[in-house]
Amino acid sequence: MHIVLDRRPDGGVTATVLDAAAEPVETAELGASDLIEFVRAREGEHPRWVWSSTSRWYPALLAAGVRVQRCVDLALAHRILRASLLTADSDLAREPAGVWDDIARLVAAPAMESGAPALFDVDEPAPSVPLDPVREFEAQQAAVKGASRPGALRLLVAAESAGALVAEEIRFAGMPWRAEVHDRVLTEALGPRAPDGRHPARLEALAAQIREMLNAPGLNPDSQQELLAALRRAGLDVSSTRKWELRDVEHPVIAPLLEYKNLYRLFTANGWAWLETWVHDGRFRPDYVVGGVVTGRWATSGGGALQLPKNIRRAVVADPGWKLVVADAAQLEPRVLTGLAGDQAMADAGRGRDLYDSVVAAGVVASRHEAKVAMLGAMYGATTGDSARLKPRLGRAFPKAIALVDAAAQQGERSDQVMSRLGRTSPRPGGSWREVQERASQPGASAADERRARSQARDWGRFTRNFVVQASAAEWALCWMAELRLRLAELGDGSLENGPHLVFFLHDEIMVHTPEHLAPQVERLVREAAAQAGRLLFGTFPVDFPLQVATVDTYADAK
DNA sequence: AAGGGTCGCGCG
DNA sequence: AAAGCGCGCGACCCTT
Numbered sequence A: 001m002h003i004v005l006d007r008r009p010d011g012g013v014t015a016t017v018l019d020a021a022a023e024p025v026e027t028a029e030l031g032a033s034d035l036i037e038f039v040r041a042r043e044g045e046h047p048r049w050v051w052s053s054t055s056r057w058y059p060a061l062l063a064a065g066v067r068v069q070r071c072v073d074l075a076l077a078h079r080i081l082r083a084s085l086l087t088a089d090s091d092l093a094r095e096p097a098g099v100w101d102d103i104a105r106l107v108a109a110p111a112m113e114s115g116a117p118a119l120f121d122v123d124e125p126a127p128s129v130p131l132d133p134v135r136e137f138e139a140q141q142a143a144v145k146g147a148s149r150p151g152a153l154r155l156l157v158a159a160e161s162a163g164a165l166v167a168e169e170i171r172f173a174g175m176p177w178r179a180e181v182h183d184r185v186l187t188e189a190l191g192p193r194a195p196d197g198r199h200p201a202r203l204e205a206l207a208a209q210i211r212e213m214l215n216a217p218g219l220n221p222d223s224q225q226e227l228l229a230a231l232r233r234a235g236l237d238v239s240s241t242r243k244w245e246l247r248d249v250e251h252p253v254i255a256p257l258l259e260y261k262n263l264y265r266l267f268t269a270n271g272w273a274w275l276e277t278w279v280h281d282g283r284f285r286p287d288y289v290v291g292g293v294v295t296g297r298w299a300t301s302g303g304g305a306l307q308l309p310k311n312i313r314r315a316v317v318a319d320p321g322w323k324l325v326v327a328d329a330a331q332l333e334p335r336v337l338t339g340l341a342g343d344q345a346m347a348d349a350g351r352g353r354d355l356y357d358s359v360v361a362a363g364v365v366a367s368r369h370e371a372k373v374a375m376l377g378a379m380y381g382a383t384t385g386d387s388a389r390l391k392p393r394l395g396r397a398f399p400k401a402i403a404l405v406d407a408a409a410q411q412g413e414r415s416d417q418v419m420s421r422l423g424r425t426s427p428r429p430g431g432s433w434r435e436v437q438e439r440a441s442q443p444g445a446s447a448a449d450e451r452r453a454r455s456q457a458r459d460w461g462r463f464t465r466n467f468v469v470q471a472s473a474a475e476w477a478l479c480w481m482a483e484l485r486l487r488l489a490e491l492g493d494g495s496l497e498n499g500p501h502l503v504f505f506l507h508d509e510i511m512v513h514t515p516e517h518l519a520p521q522v523e524r525l526v527r528e529a530a531a532q533a534g535r536l537l538f539g540t541f542p543v544d545f546p547l548q549v550a551t552v553d554t555y556a557d558a559k
Numbered sequence B: 001a002a003g004g005g006t007c008g009c010g011c012g
Numbered sequence C: 001a002a003a004g005c006g007c008g009c010g011a012c013c014c015t016t
Helices: A035-045 A054-063 A074-083 A099-108 A133-145 A150-173 A179-190 A201-213 A224-233 A254-270 A272-278 A310-315 A332-341 A344-350 A355-361 A368-380 A385-397 A399-413 A431-441 A447-491 A516-538
Strands: A002-007 A013-018 A024-030 A048-051 A070-073 A322-329 A501-505 A509-515 A547-552
Touching (some): A013 A035, A035 A054, A048 A054, A048 A133, A054 A070, A054 A150, A070 A074, A074 A099, A133 A150, A150 A501, A179 A254, A179 A272, A254 A272, A332 A368, A332 A399, A332 A516, A344 A355, A344 A385, A344 A399, A355 A368, A385 A399, A431 A447, A447 A501, A447 A516, A509 A516, A516 A547
Antiparallel strands (some): A013 A024, A322 A509, A322 A547, A501 A509
């Protein structure tokens, strides 16, 4: 059963109940204040709630203590189905751009500064263009039904929508964050906080030391230009101020300079200003953008939740009587590639052990490190260095897997689109890309034109090579979270306040905040959900997705 | 002063 | 050792 919710111009809501055949069987006209109770009452039947955008509808329900099991996020689904090669012949894909494309773009855009209500106004319908979510839902259903692999798209839409529920629940619950621990980390590293956002003592002392050693009294070490000039004036042969270039230079200024850069980064990116902006009432609330990356990975908008540096993870501490269960999927992308390619040899290598270790044990390369760089290089399209040199050995050991990514690269170079496991489709290259290719194919093209076109084609090939793996891995992670979310709700009383719930997600890693006594069961559910995600994507093909799972008090202890 | 481009670095 | 994929973000710096 589906229930489609539509906001009326008067602020009320029209709820349309669809039966299993997607025929409308009931309509309820709700006043603005009736929605919460309606959803609460009907959720017991576990319908799939169909709404324009989860970020538009769900926060108010969560605030009122109402969770839902399932939804269809029409905006997210619209974007997937409009772009997928699997639905390219559908009416949905062929219709001109409309209001649903606007909404899809808005929910993917960075959130406005606090207070700007853009996201929450998106489906206040302009009088001339009503949203008509029932019609949109029917168009989406028809597109999926007419596709060559409807099951894959159905799963993708369900997983993406479940992800949207998770993102809102994480924002609502927040990641437990102890401001005083964070402050202690900062003070230990930087010295006490200085007034007015000025640099703290430790940074100032290092800056003074750098100026003296470079004999550059007025130097601002935060300015790359000034710093590079000062380094060169002091006789250092460097072409940039990057730390990996500086690291190999012999000079007494290098050590204090690298420490300065490290502390400066901590101060500017995750210092006291960040703490005051993003942590309130003991919670950090990440601003996730579901499907914000072309590959379907999540992005963030503000707060930098996907870049939390290791050195401040000590501040993430479970509440008293609670624990954090932190899990990450080991070598997720190569294992997803294994499933995509149906590469039996690679599946065998990864079964029950570290994939890279068994590549070494099989005599393919000499060390775990080599196995890892070779694998990453194969998936990223390395052209130089150890990674490119070792790739042929991987190709002999795992021919099907390597052939799959090589084929994806060739398709991209031809400007063909590629697809994830479930049908998410890579974008077409932009207009300037095609112009460059066009110019190079003209009779009068110069050698430079041809070189540029070839190089650009290879760039796009590396993108599509990686797309098939990264996008499919993102789908695995969505399925993992979707399965886990439902299991966790059953374990507790269903509420976010009292029961185990997700508080963080990072591509191949999740964190659950749970009452301590439930932690062992949470660990078990995390593993079950991972196994189920593998089955959803790859059926009976025997590829393992082992996890590293840890029950800890602080995130810093998870690895 | 505001906006955009570039650099550098954090994460997977 | 530091390039080969995907990002966000803050600072500097230049243009308007």
